[in-house]
Amino acid sequence: MKISKLKLKHQIWLIFSFAIIVFTVMELYLFYSFSDLTQKRAANYGNQMIEQTRRKIDSAFKDIRVSTGIVVNNKLVQEFSVAEDAYKRVFDAGLYVMDLMEYVRSFNSYVSGIVLNDMQGRRLYSLASASGDIFFADRYEVFIQRYKEDSSLRQKGGMFTTILTDEKAGTEQFFYIAPIVEARGGIYFSQIVGYCSIVVNKDNIDGFIENMEMTPNSSLYILNNQNEVVASTNSNARSTLFREILSMDKGSLLNGMEATIDGEQILVHVKDLEEADGWRVVSMIPLHELTSDMNPLRRVSTIVGIGIILSMIITGSLFINNLMRPVMGLVMDMKKVGRRDMGFRIKVRSTNEVGLLAYDINRMIDEMEEMAKDMINIQTRLYEAELIQKQAEFAALQSKINPHFLYNTLNCISSIGLEYGSREIAQITSCMSKIFRYSIKRDELVQIREEIDCIQAYMKIISIRYGNKFSMDLDVEDGLLEMKTPKMILQPIVENAVYHGLERMDQGGRLQVAGSMDAHGDVCFQITDTGRGMEPEQLAALQAKLGMEYPERAPDGQSRSGMGLSNIHNRLRLLFGEGYGLTIESRLGYGTTVTLKIPMLLNAPEPAEE
Numbered sequence: 001m002k003i004s005k006l007k008l009k010h011q012i013w014l015i016f017s018f019a020i021i022v023f024t025v026m027e028l029y030l031f032y033s034f035s036d037l038t039q040k041r042a043a044n045y046g047n048q049m050i051e052q053t054r055r056k057i058d059s060a061f062k063d064i065r066v067s068t069g070i071v072v073n074n075k076l077v078q079e080f081s082v083a084e085d086a087y088k089r090v091f092d093a094g095l096y097v098m099d100l101m102e103y104v105r106s107f108n109s110y111v112s113g114i115v116l117n118d119m120q121g122r123r124l125y126s127l128a129s130a131s132g133d134i135f136f137a138d139r140y141e142v143f144i145q146r147y148k149e150d151s152s153l154r155q156k157g158g159m160f161t162t163i164l165t166d167e168k169a170g171t172e173q174f175f176y177i178a179p180i181v182e183a184r185g186g187i188y189f190s191q192i193v194g195y196c197s198i199v200v201n202k203d204n205i206d207g208f209i210e211n212m213e214m215t216p217n218s219s220l221y222i223l224n225n226q227n228e229v230v231a232s233t234n235s236n237a238r239s240t241l242f243r244e245i246l247s248m249d250k251g252s253l254l255n256g257m258e259a260t261i262d263g264e265q266i267l268v269h270v271k272d273l274e275e276a277d278g279w280r281v282v283s284m285i286p287l288h289e290l291t292s293d294m295n296p297l298r299r300v301s302t303i304v305g306i307g308i309i310l311s312m313i314i315t316g317s318l319f320i321n322n323l324m325r326p327v328m329g330l331v332m333d334m335k336k337v338g339r340r341d342m343g344f345r346i347k348v349r350s351t352n353e354v355g356l357l358a359y360d361i362n363r364m365i366d367e368m369e370e371m372a373k374d375m376i377n378i379q380t381r382l383y384e385a386e387l388i389q390k391q392a393e394f395a396a397l398q399s400k401i402n403p404h405f406l407y408n409t410l411n412c413i414s415s416i417g418l419e420y421g422s423r424e425i426a427q428i429t430s431c432m433s434k435i436f437r438y439s440i441k442r443d444e445l446v447q448i449r450e451e452i453d454c455i456q457a458y459m460k461i462i463s464i465r466y467g468n469k470f471s472m473d474l475d476v477e478d479g480l481l482e483m484k485t486p487k488m489i490l491q492p493i494v495e496n497a498v499y500h501g502l503e504r505m506d507q508g509g510r511l512q513v514a515g516s517m518d519a520h521g522d523v524c525f526q527i528t529d530t531g532r533g534m535e536p537e538q539l540a541a542l543q544a545k546l547g548m549e550y551p552e553r554a555p556d557g558q559s560r561s562g563m564g565l566s567n568i569h570n571r572l573r574l575l576f577g578e579g580y581g582l583t584i585e586s587r588l589g590y591g592t593t594v595t596l597k598i599p600m601l602l603n604a605p606e607p608a609e610e
Contacts (some may be wrong), residue, residue, distance in 0.1 A: 009344070014222070022311045023311075046285050049220070049283055053283075054273060057279075058534070061160070063108055068158055068198055076096050080093035080094060080118075081180050097124060101114045102126050104126075110204055111200070114197070115197045118193050140164065143161070144161070144197060153177070160174060160176050161175045162225065163224070172202065175200060177195055204232045212233070215289040217286050218283065219283070224276075224278070225279060265287040266286055269445070330358055438450060439487070439488060444486060445484040445601065452486070454488070455474075459472045462498055469507055470507070470509030471510060472512070475515070477515060477516050481515070484601035484602065485601065486572065490525060493582075501529040504532045505531055509529065518597075522597055523599070527596070533586045536588075546582060565582055569581040576598060582597075583595045
């Protein structure tokens with residue numbers, strides 16, 4: 001059977017099945033067996049080795065710190081450092097201090113010597129014979145003096161020194177020095193009265209890295225904060241080499257980085273010690289020692305790659321003509337369709353799947369033209385329905401504002417009537433009649449002057465209710481009074497400021513209503529009270545409600561405080577668009593400011609565009 005007579009699905013399956021199987025098997029064998037395995041093994045090996053060494057050294061340094069802390073924090077050691085009486089110094093405290101140092105040195109294998117120096121130059125020591133001579137040399141005093149003068153020594157509680165070379169004995173040593181701070185409550189209380197110097201047993205530190213299992217030419221180093229080699233498996237370490245390594249990216253060094261050193265590819269790991277500031281453990285492993293057993297696999301991978309390329313060339317040459325000719329014709333016709341050549345239809349060039357696809361595309365184009373006509377009609381109807389929906393939402397939002405105000409006002413009238421008598425009730429009733437007449441006006445847009453009069457009538461009621469407990473200032477530009485505004489948008493905000501801000505104050509509260517034009521020609525009102533203010537969480541919740549399209553649909557149990565403000569905000573957005581509405585600022589103990597922004601209205605506004 002000729003391949004050209006097969007269905008296109010079968011032709012594509014035949015080509016890609018063969019190519020994918022060969023390519024997948026070969027590439028998986030190449031990459032997973034060689035590259036990925038080699039790199040992971042190298043990185044894991046180096047990381048495990050350096051991490052093991054770091055933990056051992058950190059453990060040893062921690063033991064040194066703990067041992068030093070036992071000495072410097074001992075009360076008799078502190079008393080011994082400040083004692084003036086020679087008898088008391090030698091017999092009362094000296095014997096105990098000496099026993100303590102002997103105990104610490106003998107039970108900590110990393111400590112080969114301990115020396116106590118007070119501020120008067122007196123010295124007490126417990127030393128191993130191999131490390132004792134260095135303490136009596138002048139170069140030790142000069143070496144250690146700069147650490148005693150370091151202002152950060154007390155803050156850190158102690159520090160490890162750099163290496164001191166004893167040229168006479170041919171040895172290298174480093175120390176841990178910590179200040180003795182008097183804490184007994186004497187005349188030297190909280191002062192440094194001496195220093196404790198610990199000779200670190202360098203032989204034991206060297207033993208950590210000498211026993212590490214490494215490749216033949218691998219190197220492991222312990223560097224101090226001056227990049228001096230404290231211990232290593234390579235006697236030819238160079239300081240310039242470490243400066244080059246440590247200048248590399250720290251995150252890459254932590255996980256292992258390949259570097260070229262003396263023409264050789266090296267895998268470098270660097271980890272900081274936790275117990276010694278600036279100290280590091282560095283490992284360098286030649287990559288060829290980790291990958292030498294992978295060379296046969298490299299050769300096999302090369303053969304596999306060549307096989308994949310040849311296979312794809314042969315299979316592509318056999319089937320490309322049979323596959324691409326009808327497909328390319330279909331692509332060219334689809335480009336004409338994409339240019340919206342109305343009335344053009346795709347030519348059916350074959351009877352296989354490409355031909356069926358062309359037939360279905362032609363049928364789809366016919367249906368799409370019919371659907372486009374239907375969608376234009378549907379979109380027109382949806383736009384009209386959306387306008388009606390917005391008008392209904394606007395009316396619903398406005399209807400939610402007035403009942404809340406009427407409820408609170410009626411409570412005020414009831415309270416005043418019971419408490420004071422008819423004069424106050426008459427005043428409240430007069431103000432209420434003004435507000436009622438204003439609220440039932442048929443006009444949805446009113447003059448700003450009328451809205452201000454409504455606020456003044458409301459504040460008259462509040463002033464009677466609370467006995468002039470707080471005052472209100474009006475500062476509205478005269479040029480705004482004749483402009484238009486939606487009805488009943490300022491009064492609910494003022495009411496909210498009274499009941500949630502000023503009502504909780506004993507006296508002295510102040511409410512300010514200001515109106516002005518901003519730089520963009522919009523009308524801005526600011527209602528500011530000096531009340532209690534809001535918690536940050538409460539303010540954030542209220543601002544979130546302003547962003548909700550329908551705050552009245554909040555889930556059951558959720559707080560509905562600030563619902564009036566949300567309704568006003570949504571009412572203004574429905575009328576004028578997204579650029580208008582409310583913003584709220586508040587600080588606990590300072591008060592709250594509500595800013596309302598509407599466009600300048602000299603006539604009735606046009607509906608906002610979507």
